[in-house]
Amino acid sequence: MKVRKAIITAAGWGTRFLPVTRSQPKEMLPLVNRPLIQYAVEEAINSGIEQVILITAMGKHAIEDYFDRSFELEYVLEQKGETELLQEMRRLSNLVNICYIRQKEQLGLGHAVLIARDIIADEPFAVLLPDDIIDSRVPALKQMIEVYEQRGTSVIAVERVSPQDTVKYGIIEPKEISHRLYQVLSLAEKPEPQEAPSDLGIVGRYILVPEIFDALAATPPGRIKEIQLTDALQRLLKQQVISACEFEGVRYDTGTPSGWLEATIALALKDPDIGPGLRQYLRRLL
Ligand code: G1P
Numbered sequence: 001m002k003v004r005k006a007i008i009t010a011a012g013w014g015t016r017f018l019p020v021t022r023s024q025p026k027e028m029l030p031l032v033n034r035p036l037i038q039y040a041v042e043e044a045i046n047s048g049i050e051q052v053i054l055i056t057a058m059g060k061h062a063i064e065d066y067f068d069r070s071f072e073l074e075y076v077l078e079q080k081g082e083t084e085l086l087q088e089m090r091r092l093s094n095l096v097n098i099c100y101i102r103q104k105e106q107l108g109l110g111h112a113v114l115i116a117r118d119i120i121a122d123e124p125f126a127v128l129l130p131d132d133i134i135d136s137r138v139p140a141l142k143q144m145i146e147v148y149e150q151r152g153t154s155v156i157a158v159e160r161v162s163p164q165d166t167v168k169y170g171i172i173e174p175k176e177i178s179h180r181l182y183q184v185l186s187l188a189e190k191p192e193p194q195e196a197p198s199d200l201g202i203v204g205r206y207i208l209v210p211e212i213f214d215a216l217a218a219t220p221p222g223r224i225k226e227i228q229l230t231d232a233l234q235r236l237l238k239q240q241v242i243s244a245c246e247f248e249g250v251r252y253d254t255g256t257p258s259g260w261l262e263a264t265i266a267l268a269l270k271d272p273d274i275g276p277g278l279r280q281y282l283r284r285l286l
């Protein structure tokens with residue numbers, strides 16, 4: 001069955017980016033010339049996704065406004081003869097079919113996925129965490145959908161992380177199947193380095209089968225009293241094979257000021273309009 005729907009989770013407090021996120025959703029921070037959330041939505045579209053389910057929360061309505069139509073703005077741009085900008089604004093509001101669910105309590109990533117159950121119904125689906133920006137030739141989600149189509153299992157995106165960083169990620173115990181493709185033998189959410197089953201950390205891209213919902217519903221709160229998707233995957237593993245894909249591309253964690261800055265500089269340097277000037281500026285600065 002084709003992967004048509006994607007959940008994008010945007011309900012977190014953004015505590016790693018306080019105080020910036022006190023009054024603005026972290027997903028609306030700009031990355032070069034677009035807000036972070038747009039990268040996730042465009043990655044989903046460029047991977048063949050037809051419907052996006054955005055999980056939001058209190059204080060996140062800027063995201064809904066962003067993808068909505070603004071007749072006033074369109075009118076002003078039309079009056080000014082700003083045709084190109086006007087077209088871009090219209091394109092944005094027609095990007096994809098998006099529906100929104102508000103997560104009323106911050107009960108974790110697993111809970112955020114579970115509340116989309118009725119909309120996903122009985123089909124495989126994608127999950128994207130917009131903090132993880134992946135710069136790649138082939139969209140990372142598309143690479144994962146290809147693995148799903150070959151293997152028919154849930155697929156988790158992974159990348160090598162340094163030993164001291166295992167506490168920041170879900171970590172898998174892998175069995176190598178082929179180049180960059182693994183069968184998952186077990187998973188642990190944010191283990192201490194000495195307890196980590198490998199150095200393959202989970203990155204915020206998943207293809208999940210609908211059976212994950214029963215697993216999530218049966219998963220008690222885990223680490224930091226939240227319902228962890230990693231724990232539900234460990235539960236699903238008792239019934240089903242799960243695969244992991246070491247995608248090709250560079251991942252940035254834009255959920256922290258330093259990761260966001262690195263992503264900003266790296267992507268801006270690649271931008272044909274901004275890149276050359278920025279490179280000269282950085283040379284002067286250093
Ligand atoms: C979540 C997951 C974790 C994963 C990470 C990837 O953690 O729980 O398993 O490695 O996303 O970004 P969070 O970063 O939301 O705490």
